[in-house]
Amino acid sequence: MPPIENDAGREQIRSKIEELIDSHQVLVFSKSFCPYCVKVKELFKELNVKCNAVELDLMEDGTNYQDLLHEMTGQKTVPNVFISKKHIGGCDNTMKAHKDGDLQKLLGEGSKAYDYDLIVIGGGSGGLACSKEAAALGKKVMVLDYVVPTPKGTTWGLGGTCVNVGCIPKKLMHQTALLGTAMEDARKFGWEFSDQVTHNWETMRTAVNNYIGSLNWGYRVSLRDKNVNYVNAYAEFVEPHKIKATNKRGKEMFYTAAKFVLATGERPRYLGIPGDKEYCITSDDLFSLPYCPGKTLVVGASYVALECGGFLAGLGLDVTVMVRSILLRGFDQDMANRAGDCMETHGVKFLRKFVPTKVGALTAKSTESDEIFEGEYNTVLIAVGRDACTGKIGLDKAGVKVNAKNGKIPVNDEEQTSVPHIYAIGDILEGKWELTPVAIQAGKLLARRLFAGASLKCDYVNVPTTVFTPMEYGSCGYPEEKAVEIYGQQNLEIYHSLFWPLEFTVAGRDNNRCYAKIICNKLDNERVIGFHYLGPNAGEVTQGFGAAMKCGITKDQLDNTIGIHPTCAEIFTAMEVTKSSGGDITQSGC
Structure with a gap:
């Protein structure tokens, strides 16, 4: 294309450029084949904002336009983005403005304003940490949390798995078992007591659940003090920036946000065999169980299985752990087997290389032969793993990619999903530790990167952890x-x-x-x-x-x-x- 030959031609193009800038809220000077231009145009499409693109490679005098834009803005490349008559810059600048929350401010009244800067879906440790940190940085934040009852009808309050049906009650009941061992040791150290020592399940359960109730209340107060809007409702995406929240009475409300953090956690997996949901319990039910479980079969070899089996045996119960293959998959196997050996020393029985086929009258089959096992137990506790709570929150409507096999969400090293304004933390991340402190750390650091210009990322390698087996x-x-x-x-x-x-x-x-x-x-x-x-x-x-x-x-x-x-x-x-x-x-x- 020949260059502009005179001042009149130059001014004519300048006027056209200025007219385009003045008449469109969002204007992108683009080239149809440029991947950075495509990325910017996709961003505005995702934001549901009308983007007017001028494709310079399809214009007869597009080169002259680009040369004059260089003179006017100092930017030689495309995309060249203008919002509300203000020059934003290229792809990197536009994406940064979006990440920092500045893009929405620039769009102003011309686009739909969001209800919140951030909506966190999930009221567990990670979601609470992220929401409070974002609110402390001056952002308008909402947390949505809803516990779907277990097949046995068990439900709980704010705080997620760790507080209600995980780390906290598990450690307290483990401590109960340690106290039993300490009493046995005490006689050797000279303590004399003649009365028979027994354990009262109801007393322990009530004390543990009273403490958990105080934590639930504390979290609600903390959110209120931090100006985080907490809503006890089930969240589901209906659009990339819009969710539907359904409370326990079935009432639906709709909210929008510039950014979202998914922190929905996981729930115990069932066996998919006859009688499992009718006759079995999981760790979601165990800690508030209204009666002593008695003779118990624990199905699984996860840390949940070994911890629960360990403390139940420590309370004096008859406990058997049914193991399909190996103990503590993903952990050091030398250590896992040593921990298992110590469990056997402390009274836990192991039934190895078996899987249940029916519950009610329990039947199991060997994984190595035709041998069948049948047994009678007061309680069957399933602890064979956990599933990510991602399948029913409308991620397909938001465009978030999910691993179809396990429901886990792939993210980059900044916890960003396939959709730029949606992030994920905690147990639902693919290939990351399923631990409360990891979720808390990731949530805090994410909020600081999103809203305070920080750069520190969560370290998923040097993560200390402990399995609270008897040893x-x-x-x-x-x-x-x-x-x-x-x-x-x-x-x-x-x-x-x-x-x-x-x-x-x-x-x-x-x-x-x-x-x-x-x-x-x-x-x-x-x-x-x-x-x-x-x-x-x-x-x-x-x-x-x-x-x-x-x-x-x-x-x-x-x-x-x-x-x-x-x-x-x-x-x-x-x-x-x-x-x-x-x-x-x-x-x-x-």
Whole structure:
């Protein structure tokens, strides 16, 4: 295309450009083949905002338009975006304005204003953390939370799985079992009591649920104090920026938001066999069960299965755990099997390589032969995994991509879904830890990135966690299998040791059953990439070492750390035997 030959031609094009800018709220000078232009035009389509595109490559004098736009704006490339007569810039600037919330302000009255800056769907730990952080940053925030009753009719208040049917009641009931063991130990330490010691399920259940009720109320007060609008209703997308909220009476309300955070969590999976929902309970029911479960079969080998089976046995109940394949899938298998062995020592029976086929009169079949197992139990507790609560919230209407096999949502490293203004955190993320503190951390950091210009992202690798089995198992970093897969066996040095906690010695139990292991990367100064501990107070021990791993601790630094004597954790400052050496790891004294 020939260049503009005179001033009159130049002014004529300038006038046309200015007229276009003045007469359209959103104007994009574009090229039809440009992927960045397509991205910007798709954004406005998603926002339901009319976008007027001038395709310069389809115009006879498009090159002259682009040259003059360069003079007028200082921008040589396309897309060249104007909103309400203001020059925004190219693709990156437009996307940033959208992410920062500035785009909606620029659109002003010409487009539909949203009811909220942020709507969080899900009132669990992650959703609450994100919503409160966003509100503290001055944003208008709504939280929607609704608990669909279990097949047994169990429901609960604000706070999600952790507070109501997870970490909190689980740890309190685990503590109940530990107290029972402590009473057994007490006689060896000189305590004398002749009356028979029994446990009252109703007293424990009432105390635990009263505490949970106080937490539910505290969360509601906290949201109110932070100016977060909490609505007890089931949320479902009807448009990319619009949700329908249905309360327990069936009343429907509609709300819009510039951004959304999905934090819907998971619920226990059922077996899909005759009688499972009629006769079985899950962890959603167990902690508020109005009667003692009695002789119990736990189906599954997840951490939920082993924790629940462990504390029920610790209360003196007859407990059997039915395992299809391996214990604690995804965890270090050496540690998982040691934790299982300790459970058997403490009275839990295992029925391995079996799966139930019918419940009522319980029937199960072997996974390796034609053998059939039949048994009678007062309670059957299913703990075979959890399903993401994403299938009935209208994600298809919002355009959010979901893994059809497991309902999990793929996100990028900023928790952003396939739809730019919709984010997800917590247990529903694909390939991420299903842990409360991870969801809380991710929620807070996400709110700060969205509304405070922060850049810090959640670390999903160095995550300390603990399984509260009768002998607790704490870990941080990689399981041994994963470390070998990533770094190669030849590049690892694994140090390990058995130990006998001093408090167990007088009681005469669990001699050399506790175990410690660290996995070190020989290619990086023997940096610790995996930490594993089986012993008492595993959560308290692992928390500190989790901080050390975030700081990049090495084996040499552990060796040069003075231990606290006599403790269990000091074992990590004095580990000399490597797995590869095959040396003796039993401990004989202090």
